[in-house]
Amino acid sequence: MCRWGAKTSSAADDVRVDADSADRTGQVTVVELPKDFYERVKPGLHSKIGRELRSAQRILDLGCGSCELVRHLADRNDQEVTGIDISSGHFPETRRTDQGVHFGCLEKDAAQLEGVADGSVDAVVMMWALHEMARPDCVLAESLRVLRPAGEVLVVDFPKDSLAQTLWDEAYRDPEEIKELLAGAGFARVRVRLIARRQVLWATGVRPASRTARDPT
Numbered sequence: 001m002c003r004w005g006a007k008t009s010s011a012a013d014d015v016r017v018d019a020d021s022a023d024r025t026g027q028v029t030v031v032e033l034p035k036d037f038y039e040r041v042k043p044g045l046h047s048k049i050g051r052e053l054r055s056a057q058r059i060l061d062l063g064c065g066s067c068e069l070v071r072h073l074a075d076r077n078d079q080e081v082t083g084i085d086i087s088s089g090h091f092p093e094t095r096r097t098d099q100g101v102h103f104g105c106l107e108k109d110a111a112q113l114e115g116v117a118d119g120s121v122d123a124v125v126m127m128w129a130l131h132e133m134a135r136p137d138c139v140l141a142e143s144l145r146v147l148r149p150a151g152e153v154l155v156v157d158f159p160k161d162s163l164a165q166t167l168w169d170e171a172y173r174d175p176e177e178i179k180e181l182l183a184g185a186g187f188a189r190v191r192v193r194l195i196a197r198r199q200v201l202w203a204t205g206v207r208p209a210s211r212t213a214r215d216p217t
């Protein structure tokens with residue numbers, strides 16, 4: 001029986017409100033998890049991302065979709081947030097949050113951020129998006145280029161062999177592959193871990209003072 005399906009399950013509530021609490025390393029059987037696990041964990045992840053990037057003023061969200069995270073960050077810390085997506089199909093009609101904070105949306109391939117100046121942003125975040133991007137090496141090289149020295153990249157994605165694999169079966173990566181991608185792009189202090197009952201991959205890196213990234217071709 002699916003224990004997550006039980007009415008008023010407190011464990012399910014934990015998943016919804018606190019992504020941090022799920023940092024345990026125990027083995028998780030994905031069949032124990034509800035199909036809407038990722039919807040439940042999303043608000044907690046948005047809050048966690050907000051805390052991680054709290055000191056950044058200018059942020060790019062690559063693969064922003066409908067700009068849910070963009071709006072959360074703009075409201076939470078009054079940050080200058082711009083969402084970028086290869087398709088504008090899900091962009092919101094209004095570019096203001098409920099609290100009246102302006103945000104930007106640009107239709108653009110994250111692998112070619114022309115128009116975004118070198119060293120012009122404090123943080124780049126990608127939530128559930130890197131696995132969909134055809135050239136992750138170019139996306140990370142561009143992220144490095146637009147970040148200021150010591151600026152942070154944050155990749156939040158579905159890991160290989162997670163519940164997402166069972167649900168959608170896309171080309172997800174394991175922590176080692178993400179680590180290699182980030183380090184290969186030239187990021188320093190790369191850290192990758194699995195959170196939220198090991199169903200979410202959380203990776204960070206910083207742009208070193210001098211860029212030594214390989215030029216992906």
Ligand SMILES: C[S@@+](CC[C@H](N)C(=O)[O-])C[C@H]1O[C@@H](n2cnc3c(N)ncnc32)[C@H](O)[C@@H]1O
Pocket residue numbers: 062063064065066068069084085086087108109110111126127128129132133134135
């Ligand atoms: C699964 S959605 C995630 C959307 C959003 N980040 C969220 O958390 O709900 C992945 C998004 O990545 C976008 N995407 C895929 N390839 C892209 C690229 N090369 N550049 C920019 N966005 C891309 C898709 O259009 C889609 O909106």
